[in-house]
Amino acid sequence: MPRPCCPRHIDVRPCAAYFKPAGIPARLLEEVVLTLDEVEALRLADFEGLYQEEAAARMKISRPTFSRVVEQARRKVATALILGKALRMDGGAVVMKGSAASAAEGEAAIRRGVRCAGAGKETICHVTQKEREKS
Numbered sequence: 001m002p003r004p005c006c007p008r009h010i011d012v013r014p015c016a017a018y019f020k021p022a023g024i025p026a027r028l029l030e031e032v033v034l035t036l037d038e039v040e041a042l043r044l045a046d047f048e049g050l051y052q053e054e055a056a057a058r059m060k061i062s063r064p065t066f067s068r069v070v071e072q073a074r075r076k077v078a079t080a081l082i083l084g085k086a087l088r089m090d091g092g093a094v095v096m097k098g099s100a101a102s103a104a105e106g107e108a109a110i111r112r113g114v115r116c117a118g119a120g121k122e123t124i125c126h127v128t129q130k131e132r133e134k135s
Helices: 036-047 052-059 063-083 099-111 129-134
Strands: 008-010 031-034 086-089 094-096 115-117 124-126
Touching: 008 036, 008 052, 031 063, 036 052, 036 063, 036 094, 052 063, 063 086
Parallel strands: 008 094, 031 086
Antiparallel strands: 115 124
């Protein structure tokens, strides 16, 4: 019997919980489930560009565990994109971070030109195409 998974700490929930190929009804698609800790690993490694050691510390997991989580997440996203499957983001053994740390990150994101909602609880940033072009 495997050891139970320790909860991973995440900063934010994703803005959208479901992606699918356009023009195909969801009921006809196979789903790939990306857990919330995998989404957080992708956010830290690929979106924020953190080194694995720092990203692992933010999630309160070891660096080898972070490496496995982000590799698994990338494989799932690639599978969904290449094979035309739906991607659902849900579940996982996670603990949401909150309070002052999220508020400070939300304020920093606002200074960078990103609109955020929920600073102080769950900071969820919405980046529009214009805001991406500014970066």
